[in-house]
Amino acid sequence: MKKMISLNINGESYQVAVENRRTLLEVLREDLKLTGTRVMCNQGDCGSCTVLLDGVAVNSCLVLASDAVGKQVETIEGVAQGGALHPIQEEFIAKGAIQCGFCTPAMVLTTKALLAANPDPTEEDIKQTVAGTLCRCTGYVRIIDAIKGAAARRKES
Amino acid sequence: MAELRYVGKGLPRVDALEKVTGQAMYTLDLTLPNMLYGGLLRSPLPHARILSIDTGKAERLLGVKAVITGKDTPYTFGVSHMDQTPLQTEKVRYVGDAVAAVAAVDQDVLAEALSLIQVEYQELPAVFDPHEAMQEGAPLVHEDKPGNIASNPRYDIGDVEKAFREADYVFEDHFETQRVAHVCPEPHNNLAVWDASGKLTFYYCSQMPSVTRVQLSKAFNLPESRIRVVTNTVGGGFGSRATSKFPMDFAAIVLAKKSGRPVKIAYNRADEFIHSTFRHKFIMTVKTGINRDGTITGRHVTNICDNGAYSDYGPVVTNVGGALQGTLYKFMNYKYDGYCVYTNLPYGGAMRGIGNPQVHYACEAQLSMIAERIGLDPLELRLKNAVETGDETASGAILQSCGLKECLTQAAEKIGWKEKKANPEPNRGLGIACGVHFTGVRLSPGIDADFAGATITVNDDGSVNLATSCVEIGSGSSTVLSQICAEVLGIGLDKINIICGDTETCPMGWGSRASRNTAVGGMAVQKAAEDARTQILALASQKLEIHPDDLEIKEGVITAKGAPDRSLTVAEAVRFGRYRQGGTAVMAKAHWDAPSTLADPKTGRGNFSMAFSFGAKALEVEVDPATGRINVLGVAASQDLGKAVNPLAVKGQVEGGVHMGLGFAMYEQIMLDEQGRMKNPYLLDYRIPTVMDMPPVIPILVESQDPVGPFGAKGVGEMATIGMPEALIAAVAEATGLWITDLPITPEKVFLGLKAKKAAE
Structure with a gap:
């Protein structure tokens, strides 16, 4: 049985007919074609499908779509505003933190949540935050650099 | 300039x-109007004759648009051996061998349809150990392959027996490596569509789309002009996408033809671990002749590669495993006996370094053991034997650029080798290892092109x-x-x-x-x-x-x-x-x-690559003797890449190589049960290093300016991951006195080793 739910994603309202068991990840990727949210394991081990739910980073594969009703969902598609990259995105590019790019949306969103909660993170804070998201290409070194860079820029502004 | x-x-x-x-649109993100979802039915038995397959119930299920079996896929394929068919008709050879495929309107119908297909099997004796598989009377995985030998690559250069007779010492040691997975972030997936004129478009995350097209053209007897292969953004490859060769690909294409609709097949993570190939398990014996002054006189490597049920890249991997050990040091007597052996297990493939990391591990680990035994510094021992620009090596490589010595000295300097060796601390240890890999290669007999x-x-x-x-x-x-x-x-x-x-x-x-x-x-x-x-x-x-x-x-x-x-x-x-x-x-x-040549079929000698890249890894560990926990304090990773065209990108490659090498060295292992089923096909149980596991990495770029490559550049990607387990084994040995010769080097092995050592004392 499907029921209609209303989701607020990146500031826009979407009406979707979903079965109760469908995850937020499935609705984002399959129903709404917001494919910037990636799927690597679909069981909460890898962090690739990270989105922000009321500003908190969550694995969207572990959240039922119906549980996101009444909350603000932010996906990677909503991070760049008005054609301008977010400073976090600029730092990921400048520091060489991207290779195959599959984990990049999750890393960017995780960083956004981290800096909102903790504007001046230590390296250990950064590592603790990134630990939930797997990367197979970079060895994380430049991802940490990018997050440090983004934190520094946030402090400046 | x-x-x-x-x-x-x-x-x-x-x-x-x-x-x-x-x-970015990965293949996984692509859908087409009217698209169906495809999937495979796989064998629950490691070795069995197929008596019957009944697809009737599945075909009658509402929402099922096509069901196929081996009768619909009469194609053979493979990389060096054409030993595989997409869907089996006569017998299955490992738990997971595909027997049927379905295309349905959604994933739920697909799953139900697959469960409705009834296959009757007659179980056959199976073989899971390559040593046993080589014995007379062992069950044959492929009836036309006696002794279960898929291939037997050999290198025989100089006179290794004479070199051993004349050496001051001869050492022989055994090493084993485990199966490790590529863990591509984007799982293997595809999307096949035939247009009204009978032209096939195959969306596929391939590392070699034009070779995929050749393979599909041959298999389907279709002109290449009637096939389009499209590779979108790729979520990691690491060798696993180095050809199109998977039953899932043939299944999607045939299901699309039969249903008249686009068909997508996507692996989940468990499928990805087992069915997208992995790094083969090698069982190796290394015998080395060496003089008191540290001059290596000759080396003989014997390697048994557990091929699994099908060859894929196995014979190539077994060959490459031997190809480069005559190109790192100056000795001119080198012998390699490789055996690529079929078993009733999932099959491996090409993975970043294609056999070279495993054999490097064994040989470099042994060299560190030898250094300890004869009382030489492991760094000095390597520098003494290291090849140089201008050398024609035992393997036949002509080195037009070689920064090996600089790689070694810089990695050692950055990790603080001299100071730390002079002032050893309890429970700490240093390890160093070096390596060589090719830049493009001409090693496939019959294909004299690169x-x-x-x-x-x-x-x-x-x-x-x-x-x-x-x-x-x-x-x-x-x-x-x-x-x-x-x-x-x-x-x-x-x-x-x-x-x-x-x-x-x-x-x-x-x-x-x-x-x-x-x-x-x-x-x-x-x-x-x-x-x-x-x-x-x-x-x-x-x-x-x-x-x-x-x-x-x-x-x-x-x-x-x-x-x-x-x-x-x-x-x-x-x-x-x-x-x-x-x-x-x-x-x-x-x-x-590339100006390279095929190897001499008799000796294996040849200048088989346009250029050779060198590198070294030096690292320091601290081991907790109470728990066996290994803390890698830092890694210096040097890479002779000729010229860094993009230093930012290439440092990222080197760091990523350290990450993958660290996983191989101490974290990752595909664990199979007694029937060959993977016990840990999840990222929680098969753990790749997280950011918390990553030590500080110092990437070092050595620019040796190759005279052949563009602006002096050589390859990087594979050499970047070589050297981690071999440096780690030496560091752990220095910290604990234990040489752990079977990978991965886990806290459990260290703990048990220390306990046994204490008991013996």
């Missing part, structure tokens, strides 16, 4: 914007479309190739639109494998760009009435040398050529085949 404007600069990736905004292609069209506005045979799999190749193109043409990087991965628009080439994109792919781009530059200058010469030799191009502007007032933009030159009587467009193409 004139000052370089683009090459050698750490410029941002050309594909960064689409990746950082989530716009080329890449590039085409360049210069547009009306001076911008450039560059199409390459290399696929961007995450390594940064599209950026590096664009930099080379910009450098040669003298136009801005922002003017270049690089196109890759589509057989309809890109030239034929051997794709992204064997660390070849920058060097082999780069040479094709360089040659095409030189041609385009010549064409542009010829037009400018006509217009300006100045000899082409007296013209130069900078930032898209053509000027007369020494007379900067006489100039023309590239765009103006192109338009001058186009819009006139007898008009021409600026178009250039090049194929560049």
Whole structure:
């Protein structure tokens, strides 16, 4: 049985007919074609499908779509505003933190949540935050650099 | 050489914007109208005869649009051995061998349909151990392969027995490596669609789309012109996508044909672990002759590669495992006996280094053991034997550039080798290891080619479309190739639109494998760009009435040398050529085949690559004797890459190589039960290093300026991951006194080893 739910994603309202068991990840990727949210394991081990739910980073594969009703969902598609990259995105590019790019949306969103909660993170804070998201290409070194860079820029502004 | 404007600069990736905004479209993101979801039914038994397959119930289920079995897929395929069929008709050879496939309107119907197919099996005796598989009377995985031997590559150079007789010492040691997975972030998936005219478009994340097209053309007996292979953004490859060769690919294509609708098959993570191939398990014996002064006289390596049920790249992996051990040190007596052995287990494939990391582990680990036994410094021992520029090695490699010694000394210096060796601390240890890998390779008998292609069209506005045979799999190749193109043409990087991965628009080439994109792919781009530059200058010469030799191009502007007032933009030159009587467009193409040779079939000797990349890893560990926990305090990773075309990108490759090597050394292992089922097919149980596990890494780039490659560049990707387990084993041994010779080196093994040692004392 499907029921209609209303989701607020990146500031826009979407009406979707979903079965109760469908995850937020499935609705984002399959129903709404917001494919910037990636799927690597679909069981909460890898962090690739990270989105922000009321500003908190969550694995969207572990959240039922119906549980996101009444909350603000932010996906990677909503991070760049008005054609301008977010400073976090600029730092990921400048520091060489991207290779195959599959984990990049999750890393960017995780960083956004981290800096909102903790504007001046230590390296250990950064590592603790990134630990939930797997990367197979970079060895994380430049991802940490990018997050440090983004934190520094946030402090400046 | 004139000052370089683009090459050698750490410029941002050309594909960064689409990746950082989530716009990049991976094959997994593609859907088509009316698309069906496909899936495979797999064998629950490791070795069994198929008595019957009843698909009736599945076919009658509402929402099922096509069901196929082996009768519908009468194709054989393979890399070196054509020993595989997509869906089995006679017997299954491992738990997971595919027997049927279904296309349905959604995943739920698909799952139900697969559960409704009834297969009757008669179980056969199975063999799970390669040693047992080689014994007389062992069950045969393939009836036409006696002794279960898929291949038996050998190298026999010099006189190794004489070298052992004349050596002061001869040491023999045994080593084992485990199966480790590529863990591509994007799981293997595809999308097949036939148009009304019978033309096939196959969306597929391949490292070599034009080779995929050749394979599909042969299998389906379809002209290549009727097949289009499209590779979108690729979420990691690491060798697993080095051909199209999976039952899932044939299944999607045949299901699409039968149903008349597009069909997508996507692996979940568990499928990905088991069915996308992995790094083979090697069981190795290394015998080395050495003199008191540390001169290595000769080496003999015996290697049994557990191939699994099908060959895929197994025979190539077994061969490459032996190919490079005669190219690291100066000894000229080298023997290798490789046995690639079938078992009733899931099958391995090509993975970053293709057999070389395993054998490097054994040989370099043994060299550190020998250093301890005869009382020499492991660094000095390596420096004493290291090959140098100008050497023709035992393997037959002619080294036109070699930064091995510099790699060793720099890695040692950065980790603080001398000071720390002089002041040892309890429970701490240092390890160093070095290695060599090829840059493109010519090792497949019957294929005497290792080329890449590039085409360049210069547009009306001076911008450039560059199409390459290399696929961007995450390594940064599209950026590096664009930099080379910009450098040669003298136009801005922002003017270049690089196109890759589509057989309809890109030239034929051997794709992204064997660390070849920058060097082999780069040479094709360089040659095409030189041609385009010549064409542009010829037009400018006509217009300006100045000899082409007296013209130069900078930032898209053509000027007369020494007379900067006489100039023309590239765009103006192109338009001058186009819009006139007898008009021409600026178009250039090049194929560049690496100047390497096939090996002598008798001895295995040959100069089988255009260039050889060297590297070293030095690392320090601290071991907790109470728990066995190993804390890697730091890694210095040096890489002789000829020339860093993009230092930012290449440092990222080196760091990523350390990460993957660390996983191989101490975290990762595919665990199989007694029937060959994977026990840990989840990322929680099969753990790749997280950021918390990563030690600080010091990447060191050694630029040895290769005379062959573009701007002096050589390969990087595979060498970057070699050296971690061999450095780690030595460091752990120094910290604990234990040599753990079977990978991975886990806290459990350290703990039990220390306990046993204490009990013995």
